[in-house]
Amino acid sequence: MVTGASTEVIFGIEPTLFAGSLFVLTYLLIITEWLNRAIIALASACLMILGGVLTQESALQGIDFNTLGLLTGMMVIVGITKNCGVFQYLAIWSAKKVNADPWGILVMLVIVTAVLSALLDNVTTVLLIAPVTLLITDALKISAYPYLFAEIFASNIGGSATLIGDPPNIMIGSAVGLSFNDFLINLAPITLVILPLTLIPIYLIWGRKLNSEAEHRQQVMNYREREAITDLRLLKQSLFVIALVLVGFIIGHDYHLQPATVAMSGAALLLILNNLPLNAEEQSKTVHKSFCEVEWVTIFFFIGLFIVVYGLESTGILEKIAHEMLAFTNNDLQATAIAIMWISAIASALVDNIPFVATMIPLIESMQESFGGAEQIMPLWWSLALGSCLGGNGSLVGASANLIVAGFAERAGQPIRFLPFMLVAFPLMLFSIMISSMYLYFRYF
Amino acid sequence: MSAASLMDPNPTVLKPTDIISTAAEYIMQHRYRSLPVVDEDGCYMGVFGVNCLLRLVLPRAAIMEQGLESVPFIHESLTDLHQRLREVENEPITICMRSEIETVPPDHPMVETLLILYRTKTSIPVVEPGSCKLLGMVSYWDVGEKILSA
Numbered sequence: 308m309v310t311g312a313s314t315e316v317i318f319g320i321e322p323t324l325f326a327g328s329l330f331v332l333t334y335l336l337i338i339t340e341w342l343n344r345a346i347i348a349l350a351s352a353c354l355m356i357l358g359g360v361l362t363q364e365s366a367l368q369g370i371d372f373n374t375l376g377l378l379t380g381m382m383v384i385v386g387i388t389k390n391c392g393v394f395q396y397l398a399i400w401s402a403k404k405v406n407a408d409p410w411g412i413l414v415m416l417v418i419v420t421a422v423l424s425a426l427l428d429n430v431t432t433v434l435l436i437a438p439v440t441l442l443i444t445d446a447l448k449i450s451a452y453p454y455l456f457a458e459i460f461a462s463n464i465g466g467s468a469t470l471i472g473d474p475p476n477i478m479i480g481s482a483v484g485l486s487f488n489d490f491l492i493n494l495a496p497i498t499l500v501i502l503p504l505t506l507i508p509i510y511l512i513w514g515r516k517l518n519s520e521a522e523h524r525q526q527v528m529n530y531r532e533r534e535a536i537t538d539l540r541l542l543k544q545s546l547f548v549i550a551l552v553l554v555g556f557i558i559g560h561d562y563h564l565q566p567a568t569v570a571m572s573g574a575a576l577l578l579i580l581n582n583l584p585l586n587a588e589e590q591s592k593t594v595h596k597s598f599c600e601v602e603w604v605t606i607f608f609f610i611g612l613f614i615v616v617y618g619l620e621s622t623g624i625l626e627k628i629a630h631e632m633l634a635f636t637n638n639d640l641q642a643t644a645i646a647i648m649w650i651s652a653i654a655s656a657l658v659d660n661i662p663f664v665a666t667m668i669p670l671i672e673s674m675q676e677s678f679g680g681a682e683q684i685m686p687l688w689w690s691l692a693l694g695s696c697l698g699g700n701g702s703l704v705g706a707s708a709n710l711i712v713a714g715f716a717e718r719a720g721q722p723i724r725f726l727p728f729m730l731v732a733f734p735l736m737l738f739s740i741m742i743s744s745m746y747l748y749f750r751y752f
Numbered sequence: 753m754s755a756a757s758l759m760d761p762n763p764t765v766l767k768p769t770d771i772i773s774t775a776a777e778y779i780m781q782h783r784y785r786s787l788p789v790v791d792e793d794g795c796y797m798g799v800f801g802v803n804c805l806l807r808l809v810l811p812r813a814a815i816m817e818q819g820l821e822s823v824p825f826i827h828e829s830l831t832d833l834h835q836r837l838r839e840v841e842n843e844p845i846t847i848c849m850r851s852e853i854e855t856v857p858p859d860h861p862m863v864e865t866l867l868i869l870y871r872t873k874t875s876i877p878v879v880e881p882g883s884c885k886l887l888g889m890v891s892y893w894d895v896g897e898k899i900l901s902a
Binding site for chain 1 (some may be wrong): 819
């Protein structure tokens with residue numbers, strides 16, 4: 308039960324009713340996209356406090372600053388790194404590695420997207436890979452659709468492999484105290500299986516027909532990937548800092564270093580290295596530009612959401628729902644894990660996975676006692692992580708990266724429509740969840 | 753003084769059915785930066801100019817919103833660029849004309865009109881309020897001539 312919560316709600320309304328109604332309304336408004344989700348989350352958070360469910364102090368307790376710090380730090384690092392052209396270099400290098408063979412390029416871009424999404428921010432990864440993809444497919448005179456479709460899947464699958472790959476994992480890791488290595492050991496193996504298996508239906512649907520004439524392939528082969536690197540000094544600095552940050556994530560847990568500290572330290576170091584040679588005026592512009600790369604809309608959305616969920620948690624509703632869930636699964640850990648995975652996957656396909664995970668975290672924490680302790684419920688966390696991350700592949704609205712790619716495809720004149728995408732993506736997502744369920748069963752039960 | 757006093761009331765215009773090759777040749781021949789596109793009723797639709805031609809020869813991924821910020825790794829020849837233009841030369845100019853250019857009414861204040869000209873870096877259509885009829889174009893040359901002869 309949350310401490311420091313107020314019990315005097317406005318107009319004498321029952322706290323559970325007020326918080327529950329506000330939460331449902333918040334969720335519905337986020338789904339309908341009638342208003343920007345950050346605005347909705349912030350407004351609801353304020354109402355939780357103004358309405359008396361929480362005090363300002365207790366509301367601040369509900370904010371997971373580790374998640375915010377990790378997200379912000381990584382966004383700064385990626386925002387600076389992208390200026391050196393390394394993403395474009397990787398995409399072109401990989402395309403030339405397979406002699407500009409259309410199917411080979413698709414596979415290589417999938418791998419590049421998955422790896423980058425695992426280590427860096429999903430949205431930035433697809434924002435940088437999608438334009439190069441279009442460039443290459445335009446040169447080959449083939450449709451970009453299969454490539455963009457595959458990259459959506461790659462970003463969500465890759466993102467599910469590590470602590471930092473996807474916001475749901477960051478939130479779960481932070482709430483439970485899981486380390487970078489915990490995610491690597493428990494989730495990376497299954498993503499290495501799911502990714503190639505996902506390519507099979509993509510090959511059967513589109514891959515077999517991908518073809519390009521030799522002269523068009525030569526156009527791609529003529530690209531000089533080395534010249535995509537526009538700032539070699541920045542490249543070296545960025546790679547150095549990213550390597551340090553990754554080492555920090557891997558060993559940090561043993562030294563009681565939280566991921567946010569590692570990420571923000573990396574961001575600070577890269578800012579120093581990047582700005583040291585500049586004069587004060589140039590530094591001012593560069594630093595301003597670097598901080599503009601942070602998705603503040605996402606950050607404020609998280610802040611508001613944390614407070615809203617904390618307010619709900621303070622009324623005890625989530626504990627009650629947790630007990631109902633346990634009753635439904637007969638207090639069986641295996642059944643509960645499978646149920647969480649499938650429910651998370653379908654919910655994440657249809658609605659934003661971030662508010663869903665934010666709600667599920669305290670719910671699962673409430674189950675700890677029933678299952679005999681924190682160690683016992685670990686499979687539930689992996690279920691939630693896999694379900695919510697992979698579920699994002701189920702529809703265009705399932706993940707932010709999906710919408711980014713869809714928006715890009717629209718501007719490129721090759722729109723990815725909601726229903727046609729879902730007709731292929733949803734079954735493919737269910738397939739990945741089925742594999743994950745088998746993995747969960749064999750690994751933890 | 754207003755936009756009406758700066759504009760050329762009889763600008764050369766293009767039709768929406770003109771094809772790119774014809775329009776491009778005309779622009780190149782007369783060294784026009786851009787020309788307005790009007791339909792058969794004289795209704796302003798957009799502008800077509802050298803910037804449109806550049807857009808047609810540049811890789812799509814480089815010119816679109818949130819596209820590639822730089823393309824130093826592309827080393828195409830003039831022949832490659834011409835080939836890209838040839839692929840669309842029989843398409844109507846409407847596929848790449850710019851319709852988002854800010855227009856002004858004839859009574860728009862002169863200095864404000866000049867500021868818009870400065871910021872948009874292209875000739876400004878003067879359009880009749882309430883309808884879409886093109887009344888004239890304000891170009892750098894017209895403005896320069898009128899200021900210097902004042």
